[in-house]
Amino acid sequence: MSFSRGSRKIFNDISLDISRGNVTAIMGPSGTGKTTLLKLIGGQLIPDSGSICMDGNNVHELSRKDLYRLRKRMGMLFQSGALLTDLNVFDNIAYPIREHTDLDESMIRSLVLMKLNAVGLRGARDLMPSELSGGMARRVAMARAIALDPVMVMYDEPFTGQDPISMGVLVNLIRSMNQSLHLSSIVVSHDVRETMSISDQIYLISGGKIVAEGSPDELTKSSDPWVKQFIAGQPDGPVPFHYTADPLMQDLLQE
Amino acid sequence: MLDKLQFVGQKLLATFARLGQATIFLYQIILTMPGVFIRPSLIIKQLYSTGVQTLVIILVAGTFVGMVLALQAYYVLVDFGAEESISQMVVLSLMRELAPVITGLLFAGRAGSALTAEIGLMKSTEQLSGMEMMAIDPMQRVMAPRILAGFMALPILTAIFMAVGVLGGYLVAVHGVGIYEGVYWSLAQAKVDFYTDLMNGMIKSIVFGLVIVWIAVFEGHDSVPTSEGLGQATTRTVVHGSLAVLGLDFLLTALMFGDI
Numbered sequence: 001m002s003f004s005r006g007s008r009k010i011f012n013d014i015s016l017d018i019s020r021g022n023v024t025a026i027m028g029p030s031g032t033g034k035t036t037l038l039k040l041i042g043g044q045l046i047p048d049s050g051s052i053c054m055d056g057n058n059v060h061e062l063s064r065k066d067l068y069r070l071r072k073r074m075g076m077l078f079q080s081g082a083l084l085t086d087l088n089v090f091d092n093i094a095y096p097i098r099e100h101t102d103l104d105e106s107m108i109r110s111l112v113l114m115k116l117n118a119v120g121l122r123g124a125r126d127l128m129p130s131e132l133s134g135g136m137a138r139r140v141a142m143a144r145a146i147a148l149d150p151v152m153v154m155y156d157e158p159f160t161g162q163d164p165i166s167m168g169v170l171v172n173l174i175r176s177m178n179q180s181l182h183l184s185s186i187v188v189s190h191d192v193r194e195t196m197s198i199s200d201q202i203y204l205i206s207g208g209k210i211v212a213e214g215s216p217d218e219l220t221k222s223s224d225p226w227v228k229q230f231i232a233g234q235p236d237g238p239v240p241f242h243y244t245a246d247p248l249m250q251d252l253l254q255e
Numbered sequence: 256m257l258d259k260l261q262f263v264g265q266k267l268l269a270t271f272a273r274l275g276q277a278t279i280f281l282y283q284i285i286l287t288m289p290g291v292f293i294r295p296s297l298i299i300k301q302l303y304s305t306g307v308q309t310l311v312i313i314l315v316a317g318t319f320v321g322m323v324l325a326l327q328a329y330y331v332l333v334d335f336g337a338e339e340s341i342s343q344m345v346v347l348s349l350m351r352e353l354a355p356v357i358t359g360l361l362f363a364g365r366a367g368s369a370l371t372a373e374i375g376l377m378k379s380t381e382q383l384s385g386m387e388m389m390a391i392d393p394m395q396r397v398m399a400p401r402i403l404a405g406f407m408a409l410p411i412l413t414a415i416f417m418a419v420g421v422l423g424g425y426l427v428a429v430h431g432v433g434i435y436e437g438v439y440w441s442l443a444q445a446k447v448d449f450y451t452d453l454m455n456g457m458i459k460s461i462v463f464g465l466v467i468v469w470i471a472v473f474e475g476h477d478s479v480p481t482s483e484g485l486g487q488a489t490t491r492t493v494v495h496g497s498l499a500v501l502g503l504d505f506l507l508t509a510l511m512f513g514d515i
Contacts, residue, residue, distance in 0.1 A: 042388050068390040075388075082385030085377075096389040144389075 001050030010036055012208040023178050023185045025195045028205035034188040038154045043067045072100060075145030075153040081137040083129040090125040093144045115143040135166025152184045159191040174198055192231055277473045284402055287395035297400040305366040306408030312361055317416040321423025324348055329432045341434055342443040345424035350456045354417040356504050359463035362409055363496030367471040370401055371492040374475025375485040402468050409464030410457050455511045462503055467496045
């Protein structure tokens with residue numbers, strides 16, 4: 001699959017498999033198009049060439065109605081949480097259930113409370129999104145992402161800007177929900193340690209290409225200098241610390 | 256010279272392209288309209304935020320405009336000994352022009368800018384994308400109720416502006432400059448034609464309402480999701496909305512009253 005924005009090539013003929021039941025991580029430096037990849041999988045963007053298939057459906061050839069039907073089986077956790085700011089926590093989670101089912105309110109209440117209990121926020125049901133911390137907002141968004149019992153959940157930078165406790169909670173939740181709800185999870189992140197601890201399969205993306213793939217163990221043992229630099233978080237290496245420039249002395253002596 | 260022509264040509268093409276985008280956007284919203292009527296609560300909520308919350312500014316502005324009109328009319332008419340015709344001038348000016356135009360301008364400034372900011376913020380905080388991914392069409396759930404509510408709210412606000420404007424004129428004419436109360440009301444009643452004056456004013460307000468909310472919702476949806484982009488979109492809504500009201504007013508006046 002290839003995708004560009006204007007003249008900038010974001011993905012150049014990449015190919016990847018997301019296995020059912022696994023936690024698959026998409027990692028890479030900032031600005032490599034990890035979020036764009038999730039939007040392509042969700043059918044919010046259309047690739048220039050190639051295809052994206054989910055359960056045998058080519059996402060971009062589906063009619064709007066069929067695409068929406070497919071999206072009911074996908075959950076997505078946005079980087080910002082994307083909670084509806086005029087609804088409280090309870091109503092945010094009830095929203096997709098009310099929209100897509102004919103369940104009565106007592107049943108919806110039970111379902112919402114179960115989803116909230118799964119993320120540990122049953123007691124926060126009456127709070128507004130503005131009253132939640134960043135970590136709590138992600139957990140509410142996580143509960144909303146599983147509201148319709150999807151088969152796949154996509155997490156966009158779930159750990160960014162989280163304190164160690166929230167990060168630990170989110171890491172555990174992603175792994176445990178994947179197992180208990182029999183999900184397939186795609187985690188997009190550049191938090192190496194946390195992501196590697198819960199992933200079954202990792203794809204490293206850079207410069208529009210998949211530069212490495214494998215299990216966390218395989219990538220840790222990789223001899224590729226780029227992979228080593230990324231995994232170890234080294235400031236200099238194949239990705240140089242300095243942006244391309246003339247030698248310092250030459251620059252300083254220039255008028 | 257060629258450069259200038261090229262610049263003008265590029266600007267014109269960009270303007271037409273944007274107009275085309277806005278038209279397709281409106282068409283997409285209209286297609287989703289039937290689904291909105293299934294959930295009237297969405298429209299009622301938006302009627303409150305676009306209509307009810309604009310009410311105070313309309314009441315205050317309407318009263319003062321009516322009062323000023325009566326005062327100016329008195330200063331002119333008294334020289335000809337025709338000061339008893341104040342109500343005729345107040346009522347006709349309000350119904351034909353001032354009520355729809357000023358309500359439209361105030362609506363663009365108050366409700367239009369709020370609509371753009373709200374939708375722009377929903378876009379920048381990924382709420383619209385979030386709805387898409389929950390298989391909920393934001394065109395139907397977010398845009399269409401706002402368009403419908405604005406379309407309904409402006410004629411009602413215009414009618415209220417007319418009513419309080421006439422009352423404001425009454426205060427000045429009767430209690431201020433001493434025109435006989437019976438003359439004020441009887442002339443207002445006798446000289447106003449229901450279709451030519453009142454209905455044409457209301458038709459104008461319906462057109463203004465649709466255009467303002469269309470611009471506001473489109474600008475919000477099309478805004479660059481940054482604080483600067485949101486500010487620019489809000490400004491564009493007020494500027495384009497106000498200019499559209501004034502331009503359309505001329506066009507509609509020429510069509511409605513051209514044969515008089």
